[in-house]
Amino acid sequence: MSTRSIRFKRLFGGLAALLALVLAIAIACTKLCFDWAMLVDLKLGISSSNTITGGVIDENSVYYKSAFGDISVLYLSEKDRTAEQKAELERMQRELIAAEKAFCEREAEEGDVLLKNEDGALPLAVGSKVTLFGYTAGHPIYRSSSGGASPNAEGRTISLAQALRDEGFQLNETLQSALEATPADRRVSSPVNGNSKVGELNVGFYDPYKSDFSAYGDAAIVVLGRTGGEGIDLNTKDADGLSQLALHREEADLLRMIRDSGAFEHTVVLLNSGYPMELGWLFEAEYGVDACLWIGDPGMYGFAGVADLLSGAANPSGHLTDTYAANSLSSPAMQNFGDFSFAQDTSYKYIVQAEGIYTGYKYYETRYEDCILGQGGADSSVGSTDKDAWDYAEEVVFPFGYGLSYTQFTQTLGEIVYDEESDSYTVPVTVKNVGTLPGKCAVQIYAQVPYVPAVAETEAIRLVGFGKTLGTLTEGGEAETAALDSREGGMLWPGEEEVVKITIDRYLMTSYSQSAREGKGGYVLAGGEYFLAAGENAHDALNNILALKGAVGMTDERGQPFAADAGRAVSLGEFAYDETSYSASPYTGAAVENKLGKQDANGWQSGSVTYLSRSDWKGTYPEKITLALSDAMKREMDGGTYSAGADAEPKGTYKQGTYAGIDFISMRDVPFTGTYTDEDGVERDADEMWEKFLDQIPLNDLIANTTNGNAAVASINAPRAGHGDGPDGIQGTLEIGLSATCYNSEIVAASTFNPKMLAMRGDFEAEDALFARQAVVWGPGANMHRTPFGGRNFEYYSECGYHGYLCAYYQVNAMREKGFITCVKHFVGNDQETNRTGVATFNSEQAWREGPMKIFEGAIAKAGSLGVMTSFSLIGCTPAPSCRATNLGILREEWGFCGINITDSSYQMEYMDSVDCIMNGTTTFCLDNRESDLKKREARSAYDDILGGLRSANKQFYYALLRSGASNGIAEGAKVSSGDSWWKSAMISADVALGACLLAAAGLYAFFLTRGKTRIVKGGRHDQTDL
DSSP states (O other): OOHHHHHHHHHHHHHHHHHHHHHHHHHHHHHHHHHTHHHHHHHTTOOOOEEEESSOOSGGGOSSOBTTBOOGGGGSOGGGOOHHHHHHHHHHHHHHHHHHHHHHHHHHHHHSEEEEEGGGOOSOOTTOEEEEESHHHHSOOSSOBOSSSOTTGGGOOOOHHHHHHHTTOEEOHHHHHHHHHSOOOOBOOSSSBSOOBOOOOOGGGGGGGGGGTGGGOSEEEEEEEEOOBTTBOOOSBOTTSSOTTSOOHHHHHHHHHHHHHOOOSOEEEEEEESSOOOOGGGGOGGGOOOEEEEOOOOTTTHHHHHHHHHHTSSOOOOOOSSOEESSTTOSGGGGGOSOOEETTEEEEEEEEOTTTTOOTHHHHHHHHHHHHHTOTTTTSSTTOTTSSSOOHHHHEEEOTTOOBOSSOEEEEEOOOEEETTTTEEEEEEEEEEOSSSOBOOEEEEEEEOOOBTTTBOOOSOEEEEEEEOOOBSSTTOOOOGGGGGSSSOOBBOTTOEEEEEEEEEGGGGOEEETTHHHHTOEEEBOSEEEEEEEESSHHHHHHHHHHHTTOOOOBOTTSOBOOOOGGGEEEEEEEOOBSSTTSBOTTTOOBOOOOOGGGSGGGTSTTSOOOOOTTOHHHHOOOOOOOOOOHHHHHHHHOOOOOOOTTOOBTTSOOTTOOOSOOGGGGTTOOSSSEEEOTTSOEEEHHHHHHHHHHTSOHHHHHHTTBTTOOOBGGGTBOOOOEEEOTTSOSOBOTTSOBOOOOSOHHHHHHTOOHHHHHHHHHHHHHHHHHTTOOEEEOOBOOOOOSTTOTTGGGSOOSOHHHHHHHHHHHHHHHHHTTOEEEEEEETTOOOOTTTTTOEEEOOHHHHHHTHHHHHHIIIIITOOSEEEEOSSEETTEEGGGOHIIIIIIIIIITOOOSEEEOSOOTTOTTSOHHHHHHTTOOBBTTOOOHHHHHHHHHHOSBSHHHHHHHHHHHHHHHHHHTSGGGTTOOTTOEEEEOOOHHHHHHHHHHHHHHHHHHHHHHHHHHHHHHHHEEEETTEEEEOOOO
16 A cells, blocks of 8 residues: 555544544534523523414414513514514613613612611712722622523623712722722532632732722722522531631621721621621621621612612612521521431432421521510520520521611501401501601511410411502602602602501411311411511511510610510400311312321421420420431332322323314413303303313324423414523523513512512513513522522522512512413422432421412412422422422412423433323423433323323413413414524534535545555555555
């Protein structure tokens, strides 16, 4: 063989090998992208790709409308839009973005919380010369790590520094530039005892800039940050050996340096954190802090609201949705938080919420009342930070609901009226501004229900309602709803008063008793005296009730004697024990009874857990729980336990693909079940209609619809549904190519304590969805702040299930009205990120229902959400997506849920068994394709049970879609189809091209290899092997 032939053989051989490797990688990437198609679409800004032909696309076929104009043009193809229509579409979206920017600014103004303001340090004078300090001042936390809208899209984000400049403040720009140029040192790690670092700078960093301090000495604004996120709880012991929520050495040194410099008139601390930090140091003289404002995570535009608050252009009216403990590790929930493994197999994880109902303020305030009343051994040293007798003022820095204003208000309870028909109370509260500045005032209403240990555990105080003054745009003006659409909003002016009326469902004053109705369980009204109170926070409300009851010795959160106002509390009188009035679901009429026995560790191992009881604080205070892993528990945790029952449908029950001429859009007014009257006035059976509709769908399409990236189904002219992530803004792109707005974090929204603001947030997110052609969002977040370390607390509402219930209702109800399917997440008990994939979570039935489930109840049962997302975790030992007790027993039977039940990302999550999930309430697999598995197992089944499960999932799916923006633009007679996203054909083309190149290279290699196999030597043929 010639030298040239050898070179070519080696060249093409090497090229073929390389191309084979690249092709293998490309094919693997293609499969991965196809499995995660919806996520790829989201990242590329691709929403729905439905093509609608036929029918009339106009306002009459737009069932869910925008407040910004006629959006029927959205559903026309690009080539069918006139220049005027395109311009009008752009105008609407530009106006939407501008309105959302103004809303986010106001949301921050109403949600950020003033924690301290000594001697009127705030607001600062307009034009003040200020110096920003702290690593976070140069590197703000706009949103902690999670899915959803990007806070940094298209350069639209407003930084703190820019917001202050825009507000007229003069900044120490030299130091600010240095802070922004400093490399990142903030880091987070997933283990609870891990390697997270708050990233504050060594105080020596500031030495070169001290000469400029006095020139910008009106105020030192110190920004402290904490962040966590999806999959990342905060560390109970971080890289510095401290709780991540504690004040760290570098931060303490910074505050002392500022104080010792003598260059600043005031020191103001901003807490850029979605987590309740330890803040006792705010009141220690060595740090010299005059004022403190909690700002959460401000998203794209929230820092503009922060600047308004600092300048006095707005007045703070936010209130905390968490108890801020002096010691972040002090709550009973913290005794069983983090990483717990079964000794028998450490790959199996669990968590036992042995605190029961006593999370957050329900622990701190209840123990406080029992200390005041001398009951339950509340003043024992167990659970005490200093190991002495338990003392509320030593344990709590700021109570739940705490928040200050630049002005002062009084609140007076009016006559409370009970309406038997609606089973609700109307509570009028007269709010008067007795200060010198205009402002808004939140009204918080709390209940106290009797504690009868034999019936149920009961907290001392429970938030049951809230509202906010509407005010007027001008001093002396009339209150007007239009104020809500104004940048300024309405203010209550000095000397003015307003009556805020709050409606409270008596249902929220029940307790879940596991022993009621001869052990069947249910919601009851315990026998005894009931109270309602208005309070500036939970502690204030409780003290008002204690005063009405004649108690003495009450103190405020600082430990100072409390001048209680018994006039802000009222007794509702003695109630007789009642276990029948709420024994049936108020939503469906189904029996409400014990269903969660196996979601309690005691249901697997009797006596393994003693839940905290206020009847014996010392004897029941949680310790670390050790559980044994039985074979039965392990089988349940592994999944794959479904088997057809005796009542399974025989093979051949269903005939898929039997066309009956029933298009998707014709089902729009058909209820989920029961009877209805059609447009011709004929009464029809809804169940029969649904069966005929489902018969038309080919089996392959039934199965394909279980993937959240489903295609349109041409046989019934059903559209594809666009999905997107995002409690703090949808992960989608508007028609004009701009990303959807990233709002203030959800915890800031909850901190407004304003039903109208929560509804406006929902309305704006739904507007984003309309223009991004998204029907489904994976949000809002509805898990609890069980502990202050939960990595995703920033995108959940509250530590209180009842507060979250109301927040979720107000927001989701607004989103529903605009046709947005809200997959509220993560159902249920996903209150920590540590070991979140497969951690077995245990609690008592009462605690499940009054805590983690209560927020979902507000969103789903009360607001009518047509979506829910289950969690990665296990509920008890059962994977959440296949938990029959919660998905069918509670969601469907008790709450009447009819909609999309989607897993969290189930890709490669083997314990989320495909058939287990479908047969137990799941309709959709998130970022996963289970089609092959479901096809094989349906074909192998001797029954039509799996097919029946698929039909049920499709009914839920289409019922929701028909009541969403996905139906917009589809009129009677319309034909709907969807092409694959462009990147799919591009990837396939690339794979084909690589394959062709590989074949060519392999062919050339073979050619030169064959050529070298023989050579002519002196007229003879001799085989020669290449070396």
